[in-house]
Amino acid sequence: xxxxxxxxxxxxxxxxxxxxxxxxxxxxxxxxxxxxxxxxxxxxxxxxxxxxxxxxxxxxxxxxxxxxxxxxxxxxxxxxxxxxxxxxxxxxxxxxxxxxxxxxxxxxxxxxxxxxxxxxxxxxxxxxxxxxxxxxxxxxxxxxxxxxxxxxxxxxxxxxxxxxxxxxxxxxxxxxxxxxxxxxxxxxxxxxxxxxxxxxxxxxxxxxxxxxxxxxxxxxxxxxxxxxxxxxxxxxxxxxxxxxxxxxxxxxxxxxx
Numbered sequence: 001x002x003x004x005x006x007x008x009x010x011x012x013x014x015x016x017x018x019x020x021x022x023x024x025x026x027x028x029x030x031x032x033x034x035x036x037x038x039x040x041x042x043x044x045x046x047x048x049x050x051x052x053x054x055x056x057x058x059x060x061x062x063x064x065x066x067x068x069x070x071x072x073x074x075x076x077x078x079x080x081x082x083x084x085x086x087x088x089x090x091x092x093x094x095x096x097x098x099x100x101x102x103x104x105x106x107x108x109x110x111x112x113x114x115x116x117x118x119x120x121x122x123x124x125x126x127x128x129x130x131x132x133x134x135x136x137x138x139x140x141x142x143x144x145x146x147x148x149x150x151x152x153x154x155x156x157x158x159x160x161x162x163x164x165x166x167x168x169x170x171x172x173x174x175x176x177x178x179x180x181x182x183x184x185x186x187x188x189x190x191x192x193x194x195x196x197x198x199x200x201x202x203x204x205x206x207x208x209x210x211x212x213x214x215x216x217x218x219x220x221x222x223x224x225x226x227x228x229x230x231x232x233x234x235x236x237x238x239x240x241x242x243x244x245x246x247x248x249x250x251x252x253x254x255x256x257x
Contacts, residue, residue, distance in 0.1 A: 004248035007064035009134040015245035036072045040080035060085035061252035063108040093254045097146045114147045116247025126213040132223030199232045206235040
């Protein structure tokens with residue numbers, strides 16, 4: 001078995017692969033002050049709940065956007081799995097050409113999504129990835145397997161939280177689609193503004209990206225709110241909630257073969 005961890009600003013998504021099949025996945029809250037023992041006990045509890053054995057894990061691949069947590073997770077892997085994990089970063093084999101001004105600046109999650117997109121969907125037309133996370137990231141991959149760059153935007157939740165925190169009377173809201181664009185109450189107005197405003201942003205950005213890519217591209221979305229946005233726009237061709245975990249698996253295979 002191969003274990004992969006996608007460490008984001010809000011959650012750590014974990015996947016267990018048996019061969020090329022993702023057999024289990026779960027989320028944990030990202031906690032910068034949690035110890036390696038606390039993470040180890042938590043991960044092992046998931047293993048017991050799922051009927052898995054830690055000794056069956058042959059390798060571990062980690063993508064992290066929080067450098068301060070990397071040593072904690074590496075120590076956890078050494079103590080509880082007797083394995084040294086591979087981190088996505090400079091020097092790893094990706095199978096794609098990263099055309100970025102300074103590749104060391106490129107977030108690990110964006111590399112993983114680009115690799116996953118090209119492995120799963122690439123070769124015929126350019127690809128655009130959208131990851132609806134704490135930040136929403138857009139990435140462009142050429143048909144030849146070149147990462148061309150992209151955009152980084154405030155995430156949907158950040159936008160909603162900023163609206164609430166920066167105003168005196170606007171409440172916290174649940175991010176669900178209202179029935180109409182025109183609403184007659186504050187919560188509905190906020191939901192419409194955030195959801196439909198974000199849909200409009202995605203539509204415009206994808207249109208501009210496609211124009212720069214020659215007019216045609218396949219668009220793949222991932223992240224917690226990808227389904228909500230994809231349901232309201234025709235520019236997203238595919239929603240793959242497991243894209244990043246699949247990318248980590250492919251990166252692991254490229255770096256241990």
